[in-house]
Amino acid sequence: xxxxxxxxxxxxxxxxxxxxxxxxxxxxxxxxxxxxxxxxxxxxxxxxxxxxxxxxxxxxxxxxxxxxxxxxxxxxxxxxxxxxxxxxxxxxxxxxxxxxxxxxxxxxxxxxxxxxxxxxxxxxxxxxxxxxxxxxxxxxxxxxxxxxxxxxxxxxxxxxxxxxxxxxxxxxxxxxxxxxxxxxxxxxxxxxxxxxxxxxxxxxxxxxxxxxxxxxxxxxxxxxxxxxxxxxxxxxxxxxxxxxxxxxxxxxxxxxxxxxxxxxxxxxxxxxxxxxxxxxxxxxxxxxxxxxxxxxx
Amino acid sequence: xxxxxxxxxxxxxxxxxxxxxxxxxxxxxxxxxxxxxxxxxxxxxxxxxxxxxxxxxxxxxxxxxxxxxxxxxxxxxxxxxxxxxxxxxxxxxxxxxxxxxxxxxxxxxxxxxxxxxxxxxxxxxxxxxxxxxxxxxxxxxxxxxxxxxxxxxxxxxxxxxxxxxxxxxxxxxxxxxxxxxxxxxxxxxxxxxxxxxxxxxxxxxxxxxxxxxxxxxxxxxxxxxxxxxxxxxxxxxxxxxxxxxxxxxxxxxxxxxxxxxxxxxxxxxxxxxxxxxxxxxxxxxxxxxxxxxxxxxxxxxxxxxxxxxxxxxxxxxxxxxxxxxxxxxxxxxxxxxxxxxxxxxxxxxxxxxxxxxxxxxxxxxxxxxxxxxxxxxxxxxxxxxxxxxxxxxxxxxxxxxxxxxxxxxxxxxxxxxxxxxxxxxxxxxxxxxxxxxxxxxxxxxxxxxxxxxxxxxxxxxxxxxxxxxxxxxxxxxxxxxxxxxxxxxxxxxxxxxxxxxxxxxxxxxxxxxxxxxxxxxxxxxxxxxxx
Numbered sequence: 001x002x003x004x005x006x007x008x009x010x011x012x013x014x015x016x017x018x019x020x021x022x023x024x025x026x027x028x029x030x031x032x033x034x035x036x037x038x039x040x041x042x043x044x045x046x047x048x049x050x051x052x053x054x055x056x057x058x059x060x061x062x063x064x065x066x067x068x069x070x071x072x073x074x075x076x077x078x079x080x081x082x083x084x085x086x087x088x089x090x091x092x093x094x095x096x097x098x099x100x101x102x103x104x105x106x107x108x109x110x111x112x113x114x115x116x117x118x119x120x121x122x123x124x125x126x127x128x129x130x131x132x133x134x135x136x137x138x139x140x141x142x143x144x145x146x147x148x149x150x151x152x153x154x155x156x157x158x159x160x161x162x163x164x165x166x167x168x169x170x171x172x173x174x175x176x177x178x179x180x181x182x183x184x185x186x187x188x189x190x191x192x193x194x195x196x197x198x199x200x201x202x203x204x205x206x207x208x209x210x211x212x213x214x215x216x217x218x219x220x221x222x223x224x225x226x227x228x229x230x231x232x233x234x235x236x237x238x239x240x241x242x243x244x245x246x247x248x249x250x251x252x253x254x255x256x257x258x259x260x261x262x263x264x265x266x267x268x269x270x271x272x273x274x275x276x277x278x279x280x281x282x283x284x285x286x287x288x289x290x291x292x293x294x295x296x297x
Numbered sequence: 298x299x300x301x302x303x304x305x306x307x308x309x310x311x312x313x314x315x316x317x318x319x320x321x322x323x324x325x326x327x328x329x330x331x332x333x334x335x336x337x338x339x340x341x342x343x344x345x346x347x348x349x350x351x352x353x354x355x356x357x358x359x360x361x362x363x364x365x366x367x368x369x370x371x372x373x374x375x376x377x378x379x380x381x382x383x384x385x386x387x388x389x390x391x392x393x394x395x396x397x398x399x400x401x402x403x404x405x406x407x408x409x410x411x412x413x414x415x416x417x418x419x420x421x422x423x424x425x426x427x428x429x430x431x432x433x434x435x436x437x438x439x440x441x442x443x444x445x446x447x448x449x450x451x452x453x454x455x456x457x458x459x460x461x462x463x464x465x466x467x468x469x470x471x472x473x474x475x476x477x478x479x480x481x482x483x484x485x486x487x488x489x490x491x492x493x494x495x496x497x498x499x500x501x502x503x504x505x506x507x508x509x510x511x512x513x514x515x516x517x518x519x520x521x522x523x524x525x526x527x528x529x530x531x532x533x534x535x536x537x538x539x540x541x542x543x544x545x546x547x548x549x550x551x552x553x554x555x556x557x558x559x560x561x562x563x564x565x566x567x568x569x570x571x572x573x574x575x576x577x578x579x580x581x582x583x584x585x586x587x588x589x590x591x592x593x594x595x596x597x598x599x600x601x602x603x604x605x606x607x608x609x610x611x612x613x614x615x616x617x618x619x620x621x622x623x624x625x626x627x628x629x630x631x632x633x634x635x636x637x638x639x640x641x642x643x644x645x646x647x648x649x650x651x652x653x654x655x656x657x658x659x660x661x662x663x664x665x666x667x668x669x670x671x672x673x674x675x676x677x678x679x680x681x682x683x684x685x686x687x688x689x690x691x692x693x694x695x696x697x698x699x700x701x702x703x704x705x706x707x708x709x710x711x712x713x714x715x716x717x718x719x720x721x722x723x724x725x726x727x728x729x730x731x732x733x734x735x736x737x738x739x740x741x742x743x744x745x746x747x748x749x750x751x752x753x754x755x756x757x758x759x760x761x762x763x764x765x766x767x768x769x770x771x772x773x774x775x776x777x778x779x780x781x782x783x784x785x786x787x788x789x790x791x792x793x794x795x796x797x798x799x800x801x802x803x804x805x806x807x808x809x810x811x812x813x814x815x816x817x818x819x820x821x822x823x824x825x826x827x828x
Contacts, residue, residue: 004444033444036613054615061613081613085592086441 003108006034006087010074010166011095015046017216022053022060024098030105034085036061038078040068061085070187070238075166075195076295079181083173083297090171096216097167103127106211107170114158114206118151123175124196124205126161127168127213131220138222140165140215145204159207162200166192168213175199176297185292189223189235190242197246198294225263225280226270233276237283244287260284304386308332308362311383315343315523316367319379321539322524322532327369327376332362338387340500341522343379350378381523387502399655399689413660413697417771420655424731428578435580439612442561442592454566457541460514461824462492464533464542466550469521470495470503474734475574475583478600478623478812479548480508482572485813486546487515489820494540497521498550526552530559537564544823546816547571547594549583557593568823570816572598575734575755576607588612598815601735601756621815622806623737634803636796637746638724640789644679645669647782648723648747650716650738651730653688661729661771663694665778667701672779678786683719685710720745725782729767729774733757743803748795750781760806762798764791 007025011018018037025035037050037060047064054060063081065074075092082090089111091104111125129140143163152159166182169192179202182195196205221227228236240263247255263284267277312332319328331352335341362383369376401409401416409416445451463486467479486493492514497503500521509515524532529552536542537560545560545567547553560567571594573584584607587597591608597618599605608614638645647669651657666682673680684694684707691709698707710719716738720726726742728751735756739749743760751757752774753766764784767777784791 001446001448002443051609051615056616058616060616062609062615063613064610081438084438084441086443088444 001112002088003112004034004087005030005032005089005091005104005108005170006036006082006085007032007091007093007104008036008038008075008078008082009093009095010038010040010071010078011042011046012040012068012074013042013044013046014095015042015044015049018046018095019049019053020098020216021093021095022050024101025104026057027101028099028104029102030108031059032091032104033059034061034082034087035059036063036078036082036085038074038081039064040070040074041065069184071166072182072186072188072191073184075182075191076184079171079176080295080297083176083181088173090173090176091168092166092171093168093213094166094215097129097213098216099127099168099213100211103168103211103213104170107168107208110156110158110206110208110211111170111172113156114151120203121172121174122158122160122204122206123172123179123199123202124164125170125208125211126164126196126205127211128207128209129165129167129213129215132214132216133220135220137167137215137217138220139217140167141222142205142207144207145200157207157209160204161207162197162204163193164196164205164207166195167215168211169196169205171199175202178202180294180296183292183294185290186242187238189239190246194242194246224270225266226272228267228272228276228280230276233279237279240280240283241287241290244284245290245292248288249291256284256288302386307386308334308383311341311519312365314519315379315381315383316365318518318520318523318532319345319377320367321535322528323369323374323377324535324539325370326374328365328367329376329378330365330367331356331378331380332364333358333360333380333382334362335360335382335384338384338391339502341382341384343381343523343525345525345528346378347375348378349376356380384522392502392504396654396689398692414664414771414775417658417660417664421731421769421771424578431578431580435585436589437581437585437611438589439591439614440589440593451565452563454543454564455538459541460490460492461543461826462494462540463544463546463820463823464494464496464536464553466545466547466553467495467497468549469497469499469501470505470508470517471501472505474623474737475549475572476505478572478574480505481812482546482548482816483515484510485817486820487512489817490824491544491820492516492540494518494536494542496550496553498552526555529553530556534559534563537567542567544568544570544820547587549573551586554586554590557590561593568596568819569594570596570598570819572600572812573604574600575732576603578732584608585611588614591617596819598812600812602759603734603756619815620809621812622735622809624740624806624811626811626814633800634744634746636748636799637721638748638785638792640786640792642724642786643677644681645673645725645782645786646723647680647682647725647727648685648719649683649727650685650719650742651728651736652712653684653686653690653694655690656731657686658729658731658771659684659688659690659694660697661774662727663697663701663703663707664771665727665729665775666703666707668775668779669782670701670703670706672783676786681706681708683708683710683723685712685714685716685719687712716741717745720747723747725750725785727778728752728757729771729778730754731769735759740803740806743799748785748799750778760802762795762802764798765795 050062107125115121129137131137142161145160148159182191247259495517608618649662726749733755742749767774
């Protein structure tokens with residue numbers, strides 16, 4: 001039926017990797033009709049590279065944001081723009097994730113076949129994200145729901161999940177219409193988890209292992225507050241604030257305290273220095289007052 | 298259309314045009330046409346009722362001319378009743394290209410009398426306010442275009458024995474920059490071997506229709522006069538099928554933009570191009586309209602770098618935007634220029650060339666002349682100035698010239714003055730416009746050795762070096778013009794640098810593709826007949 005697809009890629013100062021993502025999209029067996037590159041005000045040669053590619057490929061659209069609004073702000077702006085362009089599906093991904101040639105085709109056919117066979121409509125479909133050595137990419141592991149194997153069949157191992165990252169997920173238009181856009185104010189981290197969990201209120205998403213994407217990150221580590229150090233502190237602070245805000249919104253103060261306890265245990269277990277721990281606790285406290293609004297389309 | 302025309306011949310010709318339009322729109326239906334004589338020389342009101350409508354007294358009043366019945370080819374079709382007003386022939390004064398002399402807004406008349414520049418400043422502030430609000434008041438995203446489902450067949454181009462043709466939509470056939478390009482594109486398309494159908498969106502006398510190539514392959518359809526707006530999409534659809542139209546080129550023609558949904562659904566094989574020129578402050582102008590329809594259009598032809606940036610930055614469109622300068626590689630792009638002005642010279646000739654409309658801010662020009670005259674007196678320089686152009690501000694400028702005591706220094710010249718010859722004798726050209734696309738007069742000025750000083754608007758930065766760009770605010774513009782002229786006259790190094798930068802910019806623009814170079818291959822491609 002209706003399957004106009006827009007790829008939304010958010011980028012910041014990684015033109016070489018972004019070029020490889022565009023190459024991978026141009027090689028897709030099911031090419032997206034629109035490739036929207038959202039540039040978070042990069043200062044490298046991203047603009048020149050994308051414009052020169054766009055001169056050759058009319059499907060490439062270039063949205064340059066006036067300032068760096070983080071991944072969350074970029075996905076918010078990109079999804080909004082792609083929605084306005086009239087796409088029926090949005091393939092959302094990072095600028096360092098290279099989809100295998102049939103990744104989008106597999107996502108599309110899985111989500112549509114699932115609907116036909118099971119009557120339910122998944123609110124998103126997530127690829128299997130692999131690290132550069134072929135192992136599962138830790139940070140992009142989707143979270144299954146309690147009855148995840150309900151529709152898993154041989155050859156169609158589409159487990160139900162309620163949380164996935166913005167690395168090769170396919171979101172149908174109806175889900176954006178119903179649940180709005182990712183929260184731009186998060187800036188970075190937890191925007192994808194919050195968004196997919198919000199989408200899952202209608203119906204969970206599906207994990208589509210036959211759709212594969214390679215995530216070219218420097219190392220393959222999950223998100224654990226035991227890993228916090230001086231260099232990564234700023235990101236963990238955003239993560240702690242955002243998730244604390246979400247926990248309070250969804251489960252009240254009890255949920256927030258439970259989250260804070262978990263974070264405390266992770267840092268204690270890894271013997272994180274007290275200076276860093278204080279920063280994280282302060283971010284969690286900040287999350288109590290942080291109530292970003294959800295924008296609808 | 299000629300001014301000297303027999304009224305009876307005129308009525309007959311106009312009635313024929315109406316019949317021809319509705320025979321295209323309703324090819325097989327019986328047409329009942331009622332004609333009235335109009336009171337206006339321009340507007341021809343038309344109403345269309347599908348069905349055999351009874352006439353009423355309003356149609357048979359003093360203006361009633363008569364009626365024509367055109368039998369339909371199919372007996373079972375519903376007849377169509379068309380009541381059309383044929384505009385009267387224009388009077389000689391109406392036929393001349395004139396606009397009423399400009400007068401200040403009534404409430405601000407005393408302000409203008411007291412200080413013309415204060416009036417300008419107020420107008421500038423009002424305009425900037427409108428600009429600020431423009432994004433909130435107007436659609437700033439491209440309209441979506443669905444892909445459709447494979448379950449439903451997509452229409453395909455019918456086989457036609459007719460030579461391929463193009464439909465060119467203009468704003469009107471009157472004087473203007475966009476119109477100049479439109480006339481050029483009509484000529485190029487004709488040259489490429491296409492038959493050309495021309496329509497205009499604004500009912501005017503269309504004084505320049507005689508400038509259309511005289512050929513049976515070029516047809517001007519007066520639907521601006523005789524077709525209600527809501528019937529344009531159906532008319533264009535019928536025209537496409539009947540005349541093997543392969544391409545539509547839109548030059549500032551809103552009803553054609555509004556016909557795009559119909560065309561994309563019914564005739565997706567037709568290639569759509571548009572050309573845009575200038576981003577207006579109040580509502581973005583035609584570039585905004587064009588970008589809003591971008592998903593329905595195959596190629597956006599633009600004339601300046603500013604527009605390339607506008608489509609990219611505001612609407613994220615890159616690949617389908619093609620820059621083609623409004624220059625002629627043979628006649629406009631001559632050898633590298635030699636400049637007339639030398640530092641500390643004893644006489645200075647300053648010029649202004651342009652239509653005398655508010656957009657060019659002629660009052661600011663006159664104020665700049667006044668301040669320059671004072672400066673020249675202080676520095677013992679013999680200053681003269683010339684103003685080339687016609688328009689509603691002419692009387693105001695002549696009045697200001699007397700008021701400022703500049704009659705002996707400022708010469709007013711008509712629009713048909715030999716501009717290249719004048720530029721050869723001019724040291725500095727002032728262009729303190731309110732808005733511009735890319736003013737070609739600056740390009741021409743540099744080519745003839747004249748140094749342009751312009752406001753930093755539109756794409757002027759492409760041709761004018763930063764030191765010769767002045768702010769938009771009227772008072773600041775005049776101050777900076779004075780400052781720049783003083784430095785050019787006083788500092789040889791500054792003058793030399795500006796000359797160098799002007800030549801660089803001139804060469805850069807000369808190396809870009811021209812509109813003809815961008816569009817001609819597309820026309821040639823459309824003209825290819827399939828055997």
